[in-house]
Amino acid sequence: MIANFGVGVDHLDLKLISSFGVKVTNTPFAVSNATADLGIALMLASSRRLVEGCQIAVSPDTEQFAADWLGEDVTGATLGIIGMGRIGYKVAKRAKAFDMRILYHNRNRRKEEEEQAVGACYCEKMEDLLQKSDFVMLVVNLTPQTHKLIGKRELELMKPTATLINICRGPVIDQDALVEALQNKVIKAAALDVTYPEPLPRDHPLLKLKNIIITPHIGTATKHARKKFWYDSPGLGSHQVYKPSGLAPVLKASQQRTRKEDSIRTRVLNIVLYKAITDMMSTCEVSQELYDLKLEISKVSLLSDFSVCRVYWNPTTVGDSKHVESILQKSALRIRYLLLARQVLGNVPPIVFVKDKAAVAMREIDELLAVADFGSEKENLSQNDFSESETSVTTSSSDTSASSLQSNLFGVDHEVLNKQIMEYKKMKKVKHVEGIGWAEQQQKQLAVVQKQMRMKKKKTKGSFQNDLTPQEYLLNKHKTDYLDDETVSFSENESEDELWDGVQHTCAKPDGLP
Numbered sequence: 001m002i003a004n005f006g007v008g009v010d011h012l013d014l015k016l017i018s019s020f021g022v023k024v025t026n027t028p029f030a031v032s033n034a035t036a037d038l039g040i041a042l043m044l045a046s047s048r049r050l051v052e053g054c055q056i057a058v059s060p061d062t063e064q065f066a067a068d069w070l071g072e073d074v075t076g077a078t079l080g081i082i083g084m085g086r087i088g089y090k091v092a093k094r095a096k097a098f099d100m101r102i103l104y105h106n107r108n109r110r111k112e113e114e115e116q117a118v119g120a121c122y123c124e125k126m127e128d129l130l131q132k133s134d135f136v137m138l139v140v141n142l143t144p145q146t147h148k149l150i151g152k153r154e155l156e157l158m159k160p161t162a163t164l165i166n167i168c169r170g171p172v173i174d175q176d177a178l179v180e181a182l183q184n185k186v187i188k189a190a191a192l193d194v195t196y197p198e199p200l201p202r203d204h205p206l207l208k209l210k211n212i213i214i215t216p217h218i219g220t221a222t223k224h225a226r227k228k229f230w231y232d233s234p235g236l237g238s239h240q241v242y243k244p245s246g247l248a249p250v251l252k253a254s255q256q257r258t259r260k261e262d263s264i265r266t267r268v269l270n271i272v273l274y275k276a277i278t279d280m281m282s283t284c285e286v287s288q289e290l291y292d293l294k295l296e297i298s299k300v301s302l303l304s305d306f307s308v309c310r311v312y313w314n315p316t317t318v319g320d321s322k323h324v325e326s327i328l329q330k331s332a333l334r335i336r337y338l339l340l341a342r343q344v345l346g347n348v349p350p351i352v353f354v355k356d357k358a359a360v361a362m363r364e365i366d367e368l369l370a371v372a373d374f375g376s377e378k379e380n381l382s383q384n385d386f387s388e389s390e391t392s393v394t395t396s397s398s399d400t401s402a403s404s405l406q407s408n409l410f411g412v413d414h415e416v417l418n419k420q421i422m423e424y425k426k427m428k429k430v431k432h433v434e435g436i437g438w439a440e441q442q443q444k445q446l447a448v449v450q451k452q453m454r455m456k457k458k459k460t461k462g463s464f465q466n467d468l469t470p471q472e473y474l475l476n477k478h479k480t481d482y483l484d485d486e487t488v489s490f491s492e493n494e495s496e497d498e499l500w501d502g503v504q505h506t507c508a509k510p511d512g513l514p
């Protein structure tokens with residue numbers, strides 16, 4: 001698998017790669033904010049001549065600031081966005097805050113409510129957008145269709161006062177045509193985060209122009225975006241960016257193999273994470289309050305698409321569960337950070353603490369069995385009291401309603417249970433005598449029970465019961481994987497909604513093309 005760092009995969013020969021059966025993935029959700037921010041930064045820097053201004057301010061030759069040194073307003077100006085995909089849309093959101101008039105051109109028109117949310121008007125023809133915009137921002141993928149999308153003709157359509165901003169890929173602009181347009185003031189200025197090649201040869205004519213700002217392809221170069229690359233990079237079972245249909249049968253076979261391998265790998269990773277997390281919690285390194293809880297972790301379970309890591313905690317060993325949940329919620333981020341920082345795994349999905357209901361039910365069952373074996377505390381107390389007070393014994397042993405209540409304690413009828421156990425033991429003896437015959441009978445019984453369970457499962461599907469009684473637990477035990485548990489004590493409050501999406505759709509369609 002080739003896990004591409006960032007959204008664009010234009011630098012990869014996808015056909016060739018896939019002919020080797022190798023998957024390619026990208027991280028489309030990780031880059032959007034940082035790249036949109038840079039687009040706005042370039043627009044502001046260019047309109048307000050920020051780089052030039054900075055040079056004037058720091059130059060040893062500067063003696064005074066000229067009053068007629070002016071820039072252009074962004075507020076109220078028209079921004080034309082070419083490519084209204086994920087990044088383009090984020091640019092529009094930001095531009096709205098500057099009270100800009102927003103035009104966009106895209107392969108597919110956005111929904112009306114999406115347009116309204118950012119106040120963007122669709123231009124079906126790119127030419128219209130070019131003619132009307134004060135700033136033209138390019139936010140498309142590089143494909144054969146977008147190669148040299150902006151050439152001499154398009155530049156000539158732009159206003160002579162307009163600025164061209166490119167935050168996608170250099171070859172989307174015909175660079176020779178741009179040099180000429182800037183030299184001849186066909187357009188006012190350009191602000192480019194991308195060129196071709198990168199970096200430009202030191203004697204390139206673009207570098208000699210005054211009406212240009214060039215940055216070294218830093219759209220995604222923020223700490224947070226780079227961290228998101230790690231989080232978004234392929235999870236187990238992620239999809240391919242490129243899947244040529246001719247290879248479908250080969251891919252299907254390899255996918256089946258991959259699924260099996262994935263499940264083995266997931267199990268191994270669960271063990272690795274369980275060990276690392278329990279080690280962490282046995283010291284104060286996450287936090288003193290987490291350490292003080294002395295919480296027991298029953299298991300760690302990565303979802304097969306690697307979108308979340310569930311950590312099951314045993315609530316029977318701790319007190320107030322709200323307090324515990326709030327500590328766990330706070331600790332989830334730190335634990336994940338530590339796992340990443342220590343490179344326990346290259347990538348760790350968001351951690352979600354889940355109350356282990358099975359553990360609660362197991363404890364109830366233990367208590368129940370203890371009562372069945374040794375009698376209730378009340379009974380014991382009464383028996384102990386015997387030597388001291390005859391009346392208490394009389395009351396306890398003669399109170400039939402109390403004893404029938406006891407026999408139904410925790411919803412389990414102990415008499416019936418006992419009978420079943422005896423029958424089972426009897427059958428076991430018969431098995432030794434009848435051999436094969438017994439197994440057939442058992443199989444029939446098993447088939448009936450399985451059928452009943454399947455029918456019950458259908459009925460109860462999707463509604464995991466919160467008040468699980470031991471009896472229900474015993475019935476559900478074999479049919480309900482407690483991955484379905486909905487008691488989550490951590491919701492992704494890492495402001496990583498996008499990351500969450502990103503992990504799930506790591507290889508969703510790339511940003512919009514015009």
Ligand SMILES: O=CC(=O)O
Pocket residue numbers: 005006007008009031219220
């Ligand atoms: O250029 C950046 C990216 O492709 O993510």
